Every structure is written in C-alpha cells, then in structure tokens.
Amino acid sequence: MESIKFMAIIHNPIIPGMAPDPSIIRVGNDYYLATSTFHWTPAVQIFHSTDLANWELTGYALDHGEVNLRGTNTPAGIWAPHLSYDPASKRFWLAYSHMQNMAGREFNSDSFAVWSDSINGPWSKPIYLTSIGFDPALFHDDDGRHYVSILEWETRTGYQAPGHIVVAEIDLVNGGIIGDWHRVTTGFTTRGCAEAPQLYKHNGYYYLLIAAGGTGYAHGVEIGRAKDVFGPYTPHPSGEPIITSSPHHLFSLGDPDAGHFEMQNPNTPIQKSGHGSLVSTPSGDWYVAHLMSRPLPGTSLNPLGRETSLQKMTWSQDGWLQMADGSNLAKATTPAPRDYPNTQQDFASFDINDQFETNQVPAHFMTPYREQTNDWVNTTERPGHLRIYGDNSFFSQVDPAIMATRATSLDYTVQTKLEFHPVHYSQTAGLGLYYDANNWLYVRLCQDDTEDHTVLRVLQAKLGQRTDDIFTEVPVKNDTVELQLRYHMGFATISYRLDSQSDWQRLTQDIDVTYLSDEGVNGEPGEIGGFTGLFNFIGAVDAYQHQSFADFSYYTVKNNTLKG
Structure with a gap:
C-alpha cells in the first residue's frame, strides 16, 4: 500500500507580539522580514x-x-518599513516613514531609505525620499531602474481620504525623485483607506499589493495589475480583498481610517488581517506575510498588538494572486512549503531566559522614546547583572529608564531579581507591564512614606492617571527581592520572595490590565487608541539626582500559550 505523505502545517502567528506591517524577502535560501x-x-x-x-x-x-523618538505620541514613530534586495548591486534596502505628527489628521511624515551590503549591517545613513505621505516601498525593476511607491496623504476638504497611491522613479545612486509622481489608484475595492503599496513583477505584469480598510477589523490585502509600472491598474476581478479576516462586503470609501468594530468576525481567532508582503520559495511556492491580531476572548481588545502571520498563495490561470484554499479568509494555519516538508515550529523560541553573562545587552530588549546607551544601561559595571540607572518617571516621553520585551502570549509569567538602594522617595526600581507613557503597571522597590525603610508597592498608570496602591506594601529589609508577574487573559497577579529558598508570596492579584491594549489606550485624537502592543519591562526611576541604579541578576519570560 502506498504511503501517504502529510504536509507540515505552519501555525499563526509566525512572529507573535508586536510585529506589524511585515515586509518579507528571500535572498538565496534565507528569508528576512522587517x-x-x-x-x-x-x-x-x-x-x-x-x-x-x-x-x-x-x-x-x-x-x-x-x-x-523623544516626545513621540502614540501611535506615531517609525512606520511600515519595506525591505528589498537589489540583485544588480547586491544591496539590501530598507525604506521607512518617520511619522512625527498626527494631530489634526495632518500626518506629517518624512520617509527615508537605508542600504547595506549585509542584512546584519552596518546600514548607511538615511537617504531622504519624500514627505508626501507614508508607507514607502522600493521596487528594483529588471531593467535596472528603481521606483518608489507610497501613499500621498490627502488633507483637502471634500477629497477622498486618505489619498492616492503614487509611484515615481527614483535615483538610488544620487538620491532624488526622477520626473513626476504618478497617481495610480485610491484602492482596488470599496473598503477605502488604501496604504502600504508594494510593487512586484510576475509574468509580464506589474502587481500592486496594498493594505486597505484601515488598521482595524476591516483590514485587508488588495491587489491590482498593469502592463506599465505607472498604470493604469486593473483591480482584482473579485472586487474584494484577497486576504482579510472579515470577508463580508464593506463600503467605506472616504473613511481615512477606523476600527470598524462592526466587522469583527466571531468565527475566527485571527482578526485584522491585512498589510501583506509577497515572497516565493526556491521551489516556487508563494506566500503572503501579513499582520493580524488576537483579541482577548469575548472582547475587541488586542493587548499583543498586531502580529505577523503567513498565508499560502497561488496564481490563478488568468494570472491573479489568490489564497491557496480558494477563499480570502485568513487562517490560523497554513500549509508549509514543499521546500521544507518536515519543518516543525519551536513554540518555545519566544521564551526568554537572560542571565546577563556577556558584556552585551540582549537584543530583544527595546526602550521607549530614547536610545539605549551605556551610560544608563549596561552589563559591564557589575558583571552578571543588567544595571539600569534611574531617570524620568515612566510618564515621561523623553528619558524613561525602561528595558522591555514584547509580550508574545495572552498567558505568560515574567520574573526577575533585583537589588536597589533608594535614598529618596522619588527613586524606584522594579518590574511591570507597559504600553506607552500613559499606560503601564509597575511593582517597585521604593522608600516607605516615612523615608526610613524600603518597601515593595504597586503603581499604575491608566489613561494618564496615576494610582499608587499605598495599602498593599511589604517591607524589604535587605533591598533585594525577586518579583514575578503572571499575565493571564488581561489580568495580572504579582508575587514576590525575599529569599530564593522561600515560597512565593502573593502581593496582589487579578489586576485588570485589559486597557493595556490597542483599543484600550488613549492615543492621538481621531485614532481608536494605538496599534503597537504590550511589553514586559524592568526599569528604574530617579527624579532626585539621576544617580541611583538597580542591578537585575536575571530576567525570564515563560509563555504558557503560543500555538494558534
């Protein structure tokens, strides 16, 4: 009897936690994603x-x-990087937008590109592209010419928002746009909010892949094609997105962006699917990497922000890109490529176990608003520890001393041990959850109000309001404590121990932190909130002399659920 071969399955998200707007390429046998x-x-x-x-x-x-990025308001900053590879020069290119202002729906953004001979850098100094809008992408044509596509942001009253997708030729050697911008489309369906345009070439056609429907529950991937790079572009004959979490028809032209909560699909765990990027394998299998979200059960709140998923695609007989299963509904699983029939996902790969044994700060640590520099965070002054010097309060958008990692599950435990010697009531150090400067949870060592001993206490920021739990505190005699925070489906439980041989003691439990989500925070007026994601962090505050520091001897994150 002939044996049956089972194709491996890839579970989404492939990159959990804050990993939105994925741009994917393949160079040889390696895949890279920004x-x-x-x-x-x-x-x-x-x-x-x-x-x-x-x-x-x-x-x-x-x-x-x-x-x-100091002073950046939620959800501005660095948007929609586009990764490309020019085989002629053998250079990697990365285009991106720096969104500086979203007030008044003006959306002031400067776009740049950097290049490198290696994906690992060093990268060039930024090359200015344009300020016409946001979401730039570079396309390297096979005749040696280069093009940039981008959303031209519309600010005129009475015109279709958010604007046109535009394309221009660009000089990547000397910099600068060649000729004029060409307005090619305002979208390929009635969902509107066309953005993130990316050009591809296949079988004699230029294909324009765009995001549409806004960054919320109506999000989708649309496609059109043309014989000339400047168009005219013909929309996909279905008149609908080729990938979405909510396939029902929507007419939303003129809506610059919206959450579209009415489009939340109760029949799928994969929501907000859109903003896709196309790649092929060496054997000719095609995939689209796209963003998605996983709401807390029974809610429209997405703590993990927008994550990266993958869908297998095919080309129809008449040359249109479509999902391999014939639908346009994003799935929680997708068939693995023929190139890798035995692939298995390591669902523990996003766990973290840092002992700070090298002189380099681990790469998965990120910092809000400010750069990481050795003068405030390092592993060299006390080997085997991450030393963090306290700075502004965590309400600051300038210099908070926070080292954070992306939350990658809705059920996990984060843990650390620290030593800290406060000499003023404005000096603190500890562990917490963080979305932005207005929204976080922080369990910290600090002085008691009498200023004569150290205690453990919880501080919370919600929509910019500060709440200090002064009735739940524990004395810490030797200024050293282990902290543990369990996050479970939007609720936090905090435990501690003063001796590593002792049992964990409960400090407080079931703190409602569901607001630490894209829809729960107070972003720019006119936005639904944010679209970044929840982080875990260790950090310190010193609004006294900026001289105190905390030493963290380890930092671990154990995800209890990742798959599906």
Missing part, C-alpha cells in the same frame, strides 16, 4: 528564517541614533 517599531528603539526589527515557520530576531536597521 516590522514596524513606532516609539520603540532600536528601530525596525529584522527577523531571519530558513523555513518560513521559525523566526529569530537578528537585529535592527536603525540602532545608531538615526532617529530621535
């Missing part, structure tokens, strides 16, 4: 894979002071 980072530094995460199923963070494209 994602947005908003107000977080280093900026622009770059992941690597050899099988499309397992991904590792390899570094950042903007990690040497190329951008200043």
Whole structure:
C-alpha cells in the first residue's frame, strides 16, 4: 500500500507580539522580514528564517541614533518599513516613514531609505525620499531602474481620504525623485483607506499589493495589475480583498481610517488581517506575510498588538494572486512549503531566559522614546547583572529608564531579581507591564512614606492617571527581592520572595490590565487608541539626582500559550 505523505502545517502567528506591517524577502535560501517599531528603539526589527515557520530576531536597521523618538505620541514613530534586495548591486534596502505628527489628521511624515551590503549591517545613513505621505516601498525593476511607491496623504476638504497611491522613479545612486509622481489608484475595492503599496513583477505584469480598510477589523490585502509600472491598474476581478479576516462586503470609501468594530468576525481567532508582503520559495511556492491580531476572548481588545502571520498563495490561470484554499479568509494555519516538508515550529523560541553573562545587552530588549546607551544601561559595571540607572518617571516621553520585551502570549509569567538602594522617595526600581507613557503597571522597590525603610508597592498608570496602591506594601529589609508577574487573559497577579529558598508570596492579584491594549489606550485624537502592543519591562526611576541604579541578576519570560 502506498504511503501517504502529510504536509507540515505552519501555525499563526509566525512572529507573535508586536510585529506589524511585515515586509518579507528571500535572498538565496534565507528569508528576512522587517516590522514596524513606532516609539520603540532600536528601530525596525529584522527577523531571519530558513523555513518560513521559525523566526529569530537578528537585529535592527536603525540602532545608531538615526532617529530621535523623544516626545513621540502614540501611535506615531517609525512606520511600515519595506525591505528589498537589489540583485544588480547586491544591496539590501530598507525604506521607512518617520511619522512625527498626527494631530489634526495632518500626518506629517518624512520617509527615508537605508542600504547595506549585509542584512546584519552596518546600514548607511538615511537617504531622504519624500514627505508626501507614508508607507514607502522600493521596487528594483529588471531593467535596472528603481521606483518608489507610497501613499500621498490627502488633507483637502471634500477629497477622498486618505489619498492616492503614487509611484515615481527614483535615483538610488544620487538620491532624488526622477520626473513626476504618478497617481495610480485610491484602492482596488470599496473598503477605502488604501496604504502600504508594494510593487512586484510576475509574468509580464506589474502587481500592486496594498493594505486597505484601515488598521482595524476591516483590514485587508488588495491587489491590482498593469502592463506599465505607472498604470493604469486593473483591480482584482473579485472586487474584494484577497486576504482579510472579515470577508463580508464593506463600503467605506472616504473613511481615512477606523476600527470598524462592526466587522469583527466571531468565527475566527485571527482578526485584522491585512498589510501583506509577497515572497516565493526556491521551489516556487508563494506566500503572503501579513499582520493580524488576537483579541482577548469575548472582547475587541488586542493587548499583543498586531502580529505577523503567513498565508499560502497561488496564481490563478488568468494570472491573479489568490489564497491557496480558494477563499480570502485568513487562517490560523497554513500549509508549509514543499521546500521544507518536515519543518516543525519551536513554540518555545519566544521564551526568554537572560542571565546577563556577556558584556552585551540582549537584543530583544527595546526602550521607549530614547536610545539605549551605556551610560544608563549596561552589563559591564557589575558583571552578571543588567544595571539600569534611574531617570524620568515612566510618564515621561523623553528619558524613561525602561528595558522591555514584547509580550508574545495572552498567558505568560515574567520574573526577575533585583537589588536597589533608594535614598529618596522619588527613586524606584522594579518590574511591570507597559504600553506607552500613559499606560503601564509597575511593582517597585521604593522608600516607605516615612523615608526610613524600603518597601515593595504597586503603581499604575491608566489613561494618564496615576494610582499608587499605598495599602498593599511589604517591607524589604535587605533591598533585594525577586518579583514575578503572571499575565493571564488581561489580568495580572504579582508575587514576590525575599529569599530564593522561600515560597512565593502573593502581593496582589487579578489586576485588570485589559486597557493595556490597542483599543484600550488613549492615543492621538481621531485614532481608536494605538496599534503597537504590550511589553514586559524592568526599569528604574530617579527624579532626585539621576544617580541611583538597580542591578537585575536575571530576567525570564515563560509563555504558557503560543500555538494558534
């Protein structure tokens, strides 16, 4: 009897936690993927894979002071990086937008590109592209010419928002746009909110892949094609997105962006699917990497932000890209490529176990608003420890001393041990959850109100309001404590122990932190909130002399659920 071969399955998300706006490429047998980072530094995460199923963070494209994110309001910052490879010059290129202002729906954004001979850098200094809008993408044509596509942001009253997708030729050697911008479309369906345009070439056609429907529950991937790079572009004959979480028809032209909560699909765990990027395997299998979200059960709240998923695609007989299963509904699983029939996902790969044994700060740590520099965070002054010098309060959008990692599950435990010697009531150090400067939870060592001994106490920020739990505190005699925070479906339980041989003691439990989600925070007026994601952090505050420091001897994150 002939044996039956079962194709491996890839479970979504392939990159859990804040990994939105994925841009994917393949160079040889290696896959690379870049994602947005908003107000977080280093900026622009770059992941690597050899099988499309397992991904590792390899570094950042903007990690040497190329951008200043101090004062960035949620959800501005570094948006929609686009990764490309020019085979002629053998250079990697990365285009990105720095969204600086969203007030008044003006959306002031400067776009740049950087290049490198290696995906691991060093990357060039930023090359200015344009300020016409946001979400730039570079296309390297086979005749040696280069093009940039981007959303031209519309600010005129009475015109279709958010604007046109535009394309121009660009000089990547000397910099600068060649000729005029060409307005090619305002979208390929009635969902509107066309953005994130990316050009591809296949069988004699230029294909324009765009995001549409807004960053919420109506999000989708649309496609059109043309014989000339400047169009005219013919929409996909279905008149609908080729990938979405909510396939029902929507007419939303003129809506610049919205959550579209009415489009939340109760029949799928994968929501907000859209903003896709196309890649092929060596054997000719095609996939789209796209963003998605996983709401807390029974809610429309998405703590983990927008994550990266994968869908297998095919080309129809008449040359249109479509999902391999014939639908346009994003799935929680997708068939693995023929190239890697035995691939298995390592669901523990996003767990963290840092003992700080090297002189390098682990790469998965990110910082809001400010750069990571050795003068305030390092592993060298006390080997085997991460030393963090206290700075502004965590309400600050300038210099908070926070080292954070992306939350990658809705059920996990984060743990650390620290030593800290406060001499003033404004000096604190500890562990917590963080979305932005207005929204966080912090269990910290600090002085008692009498200023004569150290205690453990919980501080919370919700929509910019400060709440200090002064009735739940524990004396800490030797200024050393282990902290444990269990996050479970939007609720936090905090435990501690003063001796590593002792049992964990409960400090407080079931704190409602569901507001630490894209829809629960207070972002820019006119936005639904944010679209970044929840982080876990260790950090310190010193609003006294900026001289105190905390030493953290380990930091671990154990995810209890990741798959599906």
